[in-house]
Amino acid sequence: MIKKIRVDELEVGMFIEDLNVPWMDHPFLSNRRRIKCTKDIDILVEHRIQEVLINTELGRDTGKGQPIEQAESEAKDRLNRDVLSPPPAPPEEPAHDALEHAPLTDSTPFEEEVRKARTVYGQAKNLVKDLLTDARMGKSVDGERAARVVDDMVDSIFRNHDALASLSRLKNFDDYTFNHSVNVSVLALTLGRHLGIVKGELKRLGVGAILHDVGKMRVPEAVLNKPGRLTEEEFEVMKTHSLHGAKILLETKDVPDECAAVALNHHERFDGRGYPRGLQGLSIGKFGLISAVADVYDAVTSDRVYHKGMPTHQALQKMYEWAKTDFYPIYVQKFIQCIGIYPIGSVVRLDTGEVGVVCRQNHDQLLRPCVRVVFDADGARLAASVEVDLRELDEHGEKPFARTVVSTLEAAAAGVDPEAVLVRETPAQAA
Ligand SMILES: [Fe+2]
Secondary structure, eight states: OOOEEEEEOOOOOOOOEEEEGGHHHGSSSSSSSSSOOOHHHHHHHTOOOOEEEEEEESSOOOSEEEEEEEHHHHHHHHHTTSSSSOOOOOOOOOOOOOOGOOOOOSSSSSHHHHHHHHHHHHHHHHHHHHHHHOOOOOOOOOOOHHHHHHHHHHHHHHHHHTOOOOOSSSSOOOOOOOOEEEEEHHHHHHHHHHTTHHHHHHHHHHHHHHTTTGGGGGSOHHHTTOOSSSOOOHHHHTTHHHHHHHHHHHHHHTOOOOGHHHHHHOOOOTTTTOSSOOOOGGGOOHHHHHHHHHHHHHHHHHHOOOOOOOHHHHHHHHHHHHTTTTTTHHHHHHHHHOOOOOTTTTTTEEEEEEEEEEOOOOTTTTTTTEEEEEEEETTTTEEEEEEEEEBBOOOTTTBBSSSSSSEEEEEHTTTOOOOOIIIIIBBBBOO
């Protein structure tokens, strides 16, 4: 029998059939789970889940709650399909379940960390420029310097997990190669922290990720910088960059061998269609699987000479579709949970007509981040941005929430400089 009960009525041994909320609003791999200990219940409370459906055939029964028809439960399930379709069934060997990890706590507020993060991002970009140039000229790569810079990146992400990641969105589009290398590293580290990977291992992931495309320095420039589509032969040459990259990293002093796994495996795909080895599933390894997500996300959201970058929420939706074939589905789900549906720095139009910049995630409600409003409902630019939380309820009771995102806008076209709004301005107190 399926019963709907309040979270405070849950007991150890019960089987949750449905968490009764969209999957984006909870940290678990799946809606269905057994309550193994009281900590499992505490996590539900922390995520403000109020009522759940339990299955009394699969777990302990209770005198409380009300039985509900199977049909209603199925209808509820359908309702749970929010902006994105639900996650595919988790593979047989889930590597990371949020239940095992404490929720992330940041020691430094975003506004404070983002200033330091800018310096770290700048250092990382200079590092990549120098190291790729060295590799191009056949010189050895300075592994010790790479480790130092990545140490600073990891420290920044541990102080605040949003700050450095927000800068990966505020990229300027002139030096794609350098920005892309830094962004892949930032995004891989951000996802890695969210997955609960320990610092030492994260640093190896970061070094590998920042140099994941170093093998491209062995690809002839005519192929590497060809503006149009590559021919089949040229693509075969391009594909050698994974092996070249792994070789360069293995030969580099002060770079642990594990880092080479990122260069080697970042183009492997979950279903085995990738290269160079056509590895399948979890045999691609954690570093390869994480960097594939970060690499594709940054590539499809970036403007290039020959194509315009996708808006982030659209890119995430696409990646969600591709998760069935290309990526480890759990990592895509976790990635969306950690960077948000509307990542920091996104320019959004609200249902009030106001336009603003997403400045903070609400990890309990990914569709309702905090926004710094820059243009008021009449389109007039505010003297100073005003911060609003989209979780605020509508005080007139005409609609559930005071403000809701209706669309994302291209920053330049909207006349907004997200970096200026996030980094340089101090917002006025919310009205
Ligand atoms: Fe690559």
